[in-house]
């Protein structure tokens with residue numbers, strides 16, 4: 340029996356784990372132990388995902404959250420070392436680019452436990468982003484690198500990964516697997532005033548929520564957009580804190596600010612929105628899964644194939660770009676051809692690779 344210790348901690352990781360854990364359960368010879376670091380802890384950011392997507396309950400809950408990056412990652416590292424001592428797994432599996440990802444990869448590699456990284460090879464080439472630091476370090480520590488896209492493989496090759504003791508596997512995107520599986524279980528969010536036509540907005544990146552002056556500019560830009568359309572804005576706790584603490588301009592009446600929604604509710608909104616506006620990595624892809632154009636509130640993206648295909652425009656915090664991109668997509672909706680993120684079997688490919696023992 341091959342034992343896999345999986346680390347999750349932040350919202351997008353619960354969605355990815357829902358797809359991969361199911362594939363692991365379906366494959367004989369694999370056993371999974373789940374550890375929740377606690378990075379995301381509000382019921383609406385964590386528990387609801389486990390319940391709705393029937394993710395196996397974590398055996399370990401570390402409850403580490405709301406700390407600066409160093410303290411958060413350091414405490415996770417310390418706690419994970421103990422878990423690894425107790426469990427002695429054959430693999431450590433980590434997802435994406437969060438502080439939980441890096442802590443898991445570091446703890447395991449110090450104990451000579453091989454690391455498998457889901458969503459390997461992505462780069463924004465912006466080292467100011469904590470996520471970029473986390474993913475570069477995690478990739479370098481990993482033995483199995485599960486790449487969602489061709490571009491991710493190219494990135495690793497350019498960094499010399501073919502010379503390292505690791506295996507690079509093109510899998511497709513596990514979030515695509517999740518969207519296909521859960522799509523017809525979508526649930527309407529518990530909010531009465533959902534307009535017939537709306538733009539779906541999310542903002543949570545540190546670079547967009549660190550500075551109240553910059554965020555005030557973003558509010559002004561969103562209010563300008565709201566002169567053209569209703570905007571539905573499920574607000575991440577980080578952004579909520581900023582809005583509460585700083586003296587910021589009010590949102591216009593056509594901006595509907597609601598609590599974070601569950602994954603199944605998000606799928607319902609994705610199905611119905613006209614355009615997605617976001618600084619999230621996952622939402623950029625989900626917009627494409629649902630054939631919705633996306634405007635990204637960042638200067639760069641890890642998902643460059645979306646921009647190349649004309650499905651996504653990078654606007655950073657430029658309000659003129661935002662309004663122009665909205666007009667562009669409304670007048671010329673892109674023609675989605677599909678196929679960028681695999682065939683919906685990424686999780687099965689991952690489970691198969693984990694059951695082959697490459698350490699011999």
Ligand code: UD1
Nearest residue numbers: 349350378379380381384405436437438469470543576577
């Ligand atoms: C983290 C990840 C990011 C990922 C995102 C998904 C890192 C460096 N960043 O960013 O890659 O895209 O998750 O959402 O790991 N908070 C709550 N309740 C919660 C969760 C967070 O109040 O359930 C608060 C925290 O206390 C903190 C703030 O929100 O003050 C930000 O949380 P944090 O985990 O630092 O980063 P995210 O912005 O969520």
